[in-house]
Amino acid sequence: NAGVTQTPKFRVLKTGQSMTLLCAQDMNHEYMYWYRQDPGMGLRLIHYSVGEGTTAKGEVPDGYNVSRLKKQNFLLGLESAAPSQTSVYFCASSLRVPTGNEQFFGPGTRLTVL
Amino acid sequence: GEDVEQSLFLSVREGDSSVINCTYTDSSSTYLYWYKQEPGAGLQLLTYIFSNMDMKQDQRLTVLLNKKDKHLSLRIADTQTGDSAIYFCAGNNAGNMLTFGGGTRLMVKP
Numbered sequence: 001n002a003g004v005t006q007t008p009k010f011r012v013l014k015t016g017q018s019m020t021l022l023c024a025q026d027m028n029h030e031y032m033y034w035y036r037q038d039p040g041m042g043l044r045l046i047h048y049s050v051g052e053g054t055t056a057k058g059e060v061p062d063g064y065n066v067s068r069l070k071k072q073n074f075l076l077g078l079e080s081a082a083p084s085q086t087s088v089y090f091c092a093s094s095l096r097v098p099t100g101n102e103q104f105f106g107p108g109t110r111l112t113v114l
Numbered sequence: 115g116e117d118v119e120q121s122l123f124l125s126v127r128e129g130d131s132s133v134i135n136c137t138y139t140d141s142s143s144t145y146l147y148w149y150k151q152e153p154g155a156g157l158q159l160l161t162y163i164f165s166n167m168d169m170k171q172d173q174r175l176t177v178l179l180n181k182k183d184k185h186l187s188l189r190i191a192d193t194q195t196g197d198s199a200i201y202f203c204a205g206n207n208a209g210n211m212l213t214f215g216g217g218t219r220l221m222v223k224p
Contacts, residue, residue, distance in 0.1 A: 004156070040216050041216055042118070042202060042214035042215050042216040043214040058211070090156055090157070092156075102162070103157075104159075107154070107156050108154075
């Protein structure tokens, strides 16, 4: 099992450019998440999905869009990148459980917007 | 929403015990978690505690939970250089999403 994988690992964008980050998991997990990690601020939830074809907003959704067309994939899109979106992005997945929520994380994508 | 607070930095000597502290605001959190992040990697679940427990021990790790004060701690016994990492506490909120603290960077000196 590869677990949770993310592509790309690194990316540099110019302000106004667009890009898509891909997350894939092979654990048949229902829930998937996108977080951003900024120094001293922990992880903040951008968007999440509770199943194929569903998405929902997290704590900091502005400037991002997501899609979950297949259960194993969760895409994060930046339509018009801004320097404030320079961050490390983590994808995670978890089983659909009634209580508790162990999340499995990908290795991260480091994005720099100039 | 929930706030989770941690101190930013902790330095210990190899072989000593480390204690990383966390405070949270949402008393309805049913699970509280400790995650470890090594350089350049994602977060990995270390241990968790159910809210009706006040202590959980797992090899070198001891988690203490004080629900009255909303205080969680992680004790690492016999700290090794391989324990150097950032440690995050997290609690689940009413929507069963996780709220993370800002992370505590643990540095272990030989």
